[in-house]
Each structure stands twice: as structure tokens, then as C-alpha cells.
Amino acid sequence: MPTTTQFDMAGTKLERIGGGIVRYGLALVLGWIGVLKFIAYEAKGIAPLVSHSPLMSWGYKVMSMQAFSMVIGTAEIVLALLIVTRAFAPKVSAVGSLGAALTFLVTLSFLLTTPAMAVFQPGYGFPALSPMPGQFLIKDIVLLGASVWSAGEALLASQVESSQERVNVEALAIGAK
Numbered sequence: 001m002p003t004t005t006q007f008d009m010a011g012t013k014l015e016r017i018g019g020g021i022v023r024y025g026l027a028l029v030l031g032w033i034g035v036l037k038f039i040a041y042e043a044k045g046i047a048p049l050v051s052h053s054p055l056m057s058w059g060y061k062v063m064s065m066q067a068f069s070m071v072i073g074t075a076e077i078v079l080a081l082l083i084v085t086r087a088f089a090p091k092v093s094a095v096g097s098l099g100a101a102l103t104f105l106v107t108l109s110f111l112l113t114t115p116a117m118a119v120f121q122p123g124y125g126f127p128a129l130s131p132m133p134g135q136f137l138i139k140d141i142v143l144l145g146a147s148v149w150s151a152g153e154a155l156l157a158s159q160v161e162s163s164q165e166r167v168n169v170e171a172l173a174i175g176a177k
Contacts (some may be wrong), residue, residue, distance in 0.1 A: 019153065023093075024088060026146040030100055031080030037073025040066060048118065049110045049133055056106065079103065083150060090158040097151035104144035111137050 002010075036042040043066045050056045050068070059068035082096025097173055114133055121128040129135045 019149075020054075022146045023083060023150045023153075026097075026100065026143060026150060027080040027083040027145065030076050030083070030103070034073040034076030034080060035074065037069045037076065041068035042073075046072075046131075049107075049137075052113045052115065053106075053110055055109060062080065075099075086150075086154050086157070090154040094151045094154035094158065097147050097154060101144055101147035102149060104147060105139045107137060107140045108144065125144055 001020055025075060025136045037046075046069060047060075047065055059071065062068075063071070070156075079096045079099040083100065085096070086093035110133060119130060119134045120126055121134070129138055
């Protein structure tokens with residue numbers, strides 16, 4: 001029978017693996033979606049969502065649908081790249097994760113700004129989400145959670161890193177005396 005220590009070790013290992021999957025999976029999804037924003041079908045696909053959004057519709061007034069899609073895509077790619085810096089720049093990763101959280105809050109707002117007949121399956125209404133945009137958008141709740149977790153974990157790691165640097169500097173100073 002496994003001991004409590006073995007369960008703790010297994011739990012710690014699974015938590016570490018899961019955390020890596022969450023963080024780097026988040027970055028992969030965000031980056032991939034960002035790259036797709038440079039393709040016309042994706043620019044057209046998000047147009048109904050963006051055009052109904054009070055937070056985003058201004059973009060179509062100052063640039064073309066494709067150009068605004070590319071701006072959004074560039075932001076998503078940059079955020080994904082920031083997130084993956086966790087191993088060597090946790091504060092930078094936290095900034096990317098917070099930016100991703102903001103991104104997913106904006107996309108979740110589309111559930112409120114897109115006409116209800118598009119969000120809910122015609123003939124069924126609430127709670128039957130339509131495949132597009134309802135089901136497409138609702139997954140962003142999980143991505144929002146992953147972003148918030150990633151930001152928090154990276155901020156905590158940056159504090160540990162800073163504490164270790166202070167200890168190392170103090171040890172060097174004591175050794176130099």
C-alpha cells in the first residue's frame with residue numbers, strides 16, 4: 001500500500017506536470033489563434049463578434065477587417081511569447097499571463113454583446129449554446145482561469161527568485177569581508 005509520502009510525491013509531480021501543460025498549452029493555443037488572425041477566413045470569422053462589441057468595434061472604423069485581425073493576432077502572439085518566458089523571466093511571464101486574462105475577458109464579453117439568436121442554438125434558446133459563437137466562446141472561461149493561475153504562479157516564482165538573489169548577494173558580501 002502506498003504511503004502518504006508516496007502520495008505526496010506523486011501529487012507534487014502531477015501538479016508540476018499539470019502546471020506545465022496549463023502554462024505552455026495556454027501559450028500554444030493563444031499563439032496559434034494569433035497566427036490564424038493573419039488568414040482571411042479567421043478575420044471574417046471574428047467579424048460578427050468584433051463588430052457587435054463596444055470594446056472592439058472601434059477597430060473597424062480605423063482600419064480594415066483584415067488589418068484589425070492582424071493587430072489582434074500580433075497581440076496574441078506577443079502575449080504567448082511572454083508567457084513562455086517563465087523559466088528565466090517569471091515577471092515577464094506574469095505580464096503575458098495577465099494580458100491573456102484580459103484578452104479572454106474581452107472575448108467572454110462577446111457572449112453579452114453578440115445577438116442572442118447567434119449565441120444560443122435556434123429553436124432551443126438558453127442554455128443550448130450554438131457551435132459558433134456560443135461554444136466557441138464559452139471555452140474561454142477555462143483559458144481565463146489558466147491565465148490567472150499562470151500569472152499568480154509566475155509572480156510567486158519571481159518573489160522566490162528575488163529572495164534567492166538577495167541571499168546570494170548577501171553571501172557574496174559576507175565572503176568578501
